[in-house]
Amino acid sequence: MAETILVLEDDPAMQSFLSTLLKSHQHKVLSFTAGLPALQCLVTEPAELILLDLGLSDMDGQEWLQQLRGWCDTPVIVISARHSEQDKVQALDNGANDYVTKPFSAAELMARIRANLRKTADVRQVFAFGEVQLDPVSRTVQRSGQAVHLTKTEYDILLLLMQHADKVLTHNQILTRVWGKAYIDRPEYVRVHMAQLRQKLEANPAAPAFLKTESGVGYRLTLAATGV
Structure with missing residues (x-):
């Protein structure tokens, strides 16, 4: 079964690129530009992995990550133009599983996605x-x-x-x-x-x-x- 990946990205061009890339690898994609609708979606439609940009239209991505981790353990890869060590450390402390800085190659991102999906492939929580x-x-x-x-x-x-x-x-x-x-x-x-x-x-x-x-x-x- 193709894994579902939720993409939370407010830049239309980047969102389109990510959706096309993931679909070309047979993933189902849930796309959002705002944090609250994405959280509501995850309650009823679980995803196997989340790609998160830190700059959202309705809240900061760090805040969104904190809210998510209050109830959900889905792996999160942060994709951000923020290059500072402080941003990376904060995201990881808030529960991110990985951090990829823009610009990045499609091959690198897919490798990170496969690595994170492998970690949870055998874990089916009941x-x-x-x-x-x-x-x-x-x-x-x-x-x-x-x-x-x-x-x-x-x-x-x-x-x-x-x-x-x-x-x-x-x-x-x-x-x-x-x-x-x-x-x-x-x-x-x-x-x-x-x-x-x-x-x-x-x-x-x-x-x-x-x-x-x-x-x-x-x-x-x-x-x-x-x-x-």
Whole structure:
């Protein structure tokens, strides 16, 4: 299967070059010029690798990298015209896996991409709690070995909670990531879908052991079963 690579680059000419290069090597390409839409995309459409320019239209690339690393381990290769050692060190400290300075050759970039993809090729992360398993590659969910059908919204919420296991996510964080910023301050949307998830995944939906409510704040997925 061709790997999906997300390209976050605000220069149209460079974005076009990168997309053409990657597609010529049979990669699927997700292209963005702004950071927030790219983060939202990654929640629902995982990529195997990210190419990140530090100069974005809506935020600094270093800030974007910090936000990403709060919940996602996808390899990131920074592609930047910033040549200073300080920029490179900061990017690596913020979670970048590699740093390529512009200008660069297509052969060099593809070599870096292959190297980073090899490191993760044999690592297929499956999220799990209790008797539930979620495979983000195949987008499947099982409970006690049996397939569970989730709607797209239910799946997106569950994946988000599992990526932030044991951390509280506020109603607005979930709404922004799953529905978009236009839907903030509509916590009833989340409540309805959380109730549906509990019906499908909890042994006792009325007293959930894993999908916990943080009263007045949001929700938390706990990895170890707890009482009410």
